[in-house]
Amino acid sequence: MPRINGVDIPENKRIVVSLTYIYGIGVSMAKKILEKAKIDGDIRAKDLNDDQISSIRNSIEKLQCMVEGELKRVVSQNIKRYKDIQCYRGTRHLKNLPVRGxxxxxxxxxxxxxRVAVGGANPKVVAKT
Known part of the structure; x- marks a missing residue:
């Protein structure tokens, strides 16, 4: 399995689909990366050689797209900032409620x-109290 940015990408899928297994890369970004690296998107990941894998890594760096750990860290910092300033979105995150309306x-x-049961109490338990 080729390993790119700390993620084992599947071998038997097309490289466009395989790149989407990396957090922060979707189909459109994968196409841009492969275009920059001058690699056909229809080849399988197992058919890539080491030069092509390194060119994919370099094109991810050149496009300056945040992926994996860096992106997850930025997202969690943003949520923490919302909680600290106690804006509406932050309070929704604190209360574990939906944030987007x-x-x-x-x-x-x-x-x-x-769910928490409210009205289904056992009659024997109610009679004892």
């Missing part, structure tokens, strides 16, 4: 967590 009364179950 979604409704929460009937939806957002993933973000809010598992």
């Amino acid at each position: 979604q409704k929460t009364q009937k939806n957002a179950r993933t973000k809010r967590g598992k």
